[in-house]
Amino acid sequence: MGSWEELARQFLLEEEEDDEELFFILLPAILPFLSEEKRSIHTSSLSGAQKVKEILEGHESWCKSEFRMEPEIFKATSNFLRREGLLRDTRGVNVEEQLGMFMYMISHNASNQMLQKAFQHSGETIHRKISEVFDIVPTLTQRFVKLPNSIQTHPKIITDSRFMPFFQIAATAVDFHNIIRGQNGDEGWLDHQPDHISPSQYVEVPEGDNNYPNDMDSSDGSNLRDQIALQMWAAYNS
Structure with missing residues (x-):
């Protein structure tokens, strides 16, 4: 019987041979996947910004359907958010598209995946931009939402x-x-009220x-x- 060093060397050689056999068995099976070309998930001919631009320049009913806003109101809102510094244009996503994502989401109860398809952006980008719009809602509420006067009749x-x-x-x-x-x-108590009320x-x-x-x-x-x-x-x- 050999020393423990010889036994260990023989064991490693046998394991290496088994690994080589397994490699040659698996290689033909995985080779087609290694050579397959990766396809982009965003295949629309229009980017998100181009789609928003097309909607705003199209018929008014299209903008109302997609964003629940008239084009003039949408543009005025975008300009206000940009002017006040509440939203800013970033590389690849301008303010109009950020607002468009948000309005499309709340208008159609759209999921992140639906927004990815509609605006041709990654899920991470969609999530980040939607969160940025949500963050400014309290500021807009304080600016524009006015409680009614409980004394004055409408x-x-x-x-x-x-x-x-x-x-x-x-x-x-x-x-x-x-x-x-x-x-x-x-x-x-009504029976004990005075006949006349003091001025x-x-x-x-x-x-x-x-x-x-x-x-x-x-x-x-x-x-x-x-x-x-x-x-x-x-x-x-x-």
């Missing part, structure tokens, strides 16, 4: 006869309901006093309520 309600004066009655009913809730539903307790009403009936005009509350109900029903059926 102009559309004031100027539409279908809503006024019914809205005034409804708003008064809501206020009265809140007062009753403030008394835990107990209406007994110091007067409250300014929206749109001025002239738009509200005085005590003489509304002496018969039941008739007024019935008239309003009939008018609302007529307006509903017209």
Whole structure:
């Protein structure tokens, strides 16, 4: 029996022969894949920037369909974002295309893969540019989103006869309901109210006093309520 060095040398030689045999078996199988030409996944004749340009210069309905915006609004938004430094042109992806990616995604619930196909960019580029647009949404919200004035009635309600004066009655009913809730539903407090209210307790009403009936005009509350109900029903059926 040989020394351990000879045994180790013989073992390595046998392993090397086995590896060579395995190599010659596998080589014919993998050779076609090694020689196969790699095909690009982005094969469209138009780049993303060219596609956006084509949409903006095409029919208005196409831009509305793809980006849910008129071309003029899309261009104005792109110029604003560029001018304010919220988005910037980068190598290969300008501001218009970045905005186009974002609007296309939220308009069509598009996945990253769909955006890759539509705009001919890698998934990493798509993800990075979409994230950059999301990052500026809080800034745009503070700039453009204005909370409505809870005291002032919306102009559309004031100027539409279908809503006024019914809205005034409804708003008064809501206020009265809140007062009753403030008394835990107990209406007994109404029996203990003074006959006259001190002028110091007067409250300014929206749109001025002239738009509200005085005590003489509304002496018969039941008739007024019935008239309003009939008018609302007529307006509903017209």
